[in-house]
Amino acid sequence: MSRLSDEEIEQQLADSDWAREGEAIVREWKLADFAAAIVFVNRVAELAERANHHPDILVHGWNKVRLELSTHSQGGLTGADFALAAEIDGLG
Amino acid sequence: MSRLSDEEIEQQLADSDWAREGEAIVREWKLADFAAAIVFVNRVAELAERANHHPDILVHGWNKVRLELSTHSQGGLTGADFALAAEIDGLG
Numbered sequence: 001m002s003r004l005s006d007e008e009i010e011q012q013l014a015d016s017d018w019a020r021e022g023e024a025i026v027r028e029w030k031l032a033d034f035a036a037a038i039v040f041v042n043r044v045a046e047l048a049e050r051a052n053h054h055p056d057i058l059v060h061g062w063n064k065v066r067l068e069l070s071t072h073s074q075g076g077l078t079g080a081d082f083a084l085a086a087e088i089d090g091l092g
Numbered sequence: 093m094s095r096l097s098d099e100e101i102e103q104q105l106a107d108s109d110w111a112r113e114g115e116a117i118v119r120e121w122k123l124a125d126f127a128a129a130i131v132f133v134n135r136v137a138e139l140a141e142r143a144n145h146h147p148d149i150l151v152h153g154w155n156k157v158r159l160e161l162s163t164h165s166q167g168g169l170t171g172a173d174f175a176l177a178a179e180i181d182g183l184g
Contacts, residue, residue: 034146038137041151045130054126057151059133 001078024070093170
């Protein structure tokens with residue numbers, strides 16, 4: 001996958017819950033509690049393994065999970081990031 | 093649990109793999125791969141739930157896990173942080 005242009009990234013982010021941060025996209029979830037946050041992390045991890053594309057995952061404040069997606073091998077955002085973002089959004 | 097003094101914290105950190113960062117202690121692990129990192133996170137989460145003390149957990153660079161412990165209710169480090177750190181160290 002090749003890097004997306006700024007315009008392509010903007011298009012992908014329209015109507016999205018993800019936000020751009022430099023060469024990555026980020027989204028944060030607030031779960032019921034720490035156990036729910038860990039369950040969510042495991043569901044994300046399963047999708048990530050299947051896609052062979054691995055977000056940075058931050059569990060913080062005992063019930064919040066922040067994900068950051070970027071394609072490090074390309075030094076920026078690619079279709080792989082938005083494909084995985086969409087799958088994660090589908091977790092509900 | 094009440095906050096530890098700087099001196100008490102230094103004593104606890106002697107011969108430790110944890111480092112102080114402001115009002116928290118941090119340690120980073122490098123695992124074999126992303127799947128191993130997630131397994132480790134789950135083992136930490138189990139100890140955290142049992143202790144009812146929840147570290148911030150960062151999975152990054154696909155195989156690294158960084159933990160940060162602090163007692164937010166006390167605004168600093170307490171014995172609870174070092175007790176959980178010792179349990180996590182015991183994971184091997």
